[in-house]
Amino acid sequence: MDREGMMVRSIYYGRIGSAATERLLERFGQEGSFLLRDSETVQGAYCLCVRKTPYVHTYRLVHSTDGWCLQEDSGERLQKFTSLGTLIESYRRGVASNVSVPPLTDPLDKTQLQHSSFGQEFTYMETCSSSVY
Template sequence: MAVAWPRCYHGGVTKKECEVLLGKKAKEGAFLLRDSETVDGGLCLCVYKQNIVYTYRVMTSGRPEGVPKVYFSNLQELIVHYRKKDQGLATHLRFSVSRVTPPRIKPKVLQDLESAMETVYENSYATYVTVLP
């Protein structure tokens, strides 16, 4: 089964490239998903608000101590949840920044695409959004 990543998933774009993409959109609530540069297999939900890009980590396992859990069945469910106001992000998700080319996927991520899309996602209401197996 082929994995259908959300159009807002940009793969291996860097933090700087992400900031440029969101800055071009320049709308509060613009967002995209990208691969984490520091956590292997992790994703980042990046949200634009008042010329600042806020980054929330999305993980398949682990979470910071003392952080409450919220689970999501898939990335689309996570996005729908955070489109609502007052869900713990700097601002709610309003404008998806869609990729125009296929996402840049790291080889390790490519191996686990199908299982990653079928995991349960968790939000921590902090700077981390954790995805659990």
């Protein structure tokens, strides 16, 4: 995560679960709000979570030797990107191919949430760095 840009680091919430992610996006987000978290089931992968009412849609992002990609439920890996930032920006601009991701319009910046008064349920947000695989 250290090698990623400021935008990616600002939306990376570390090891929060899917239920906490949904509560965060429902309470502090709006249509198109998104964040990045660690995958609960695949070590080294991340989840891009996007609010599109009435749901929070989750997309697994995996890394291989030739870059980052979004992984379909079928396990199929799609277009490769050199960094998480490039991948997210491509889906934000709608130029990434092969999958229908809801519009990514509003990054849910964790630094802004840390300064607001929200419940104890959201106090654990991992801020330590982790190495890139």
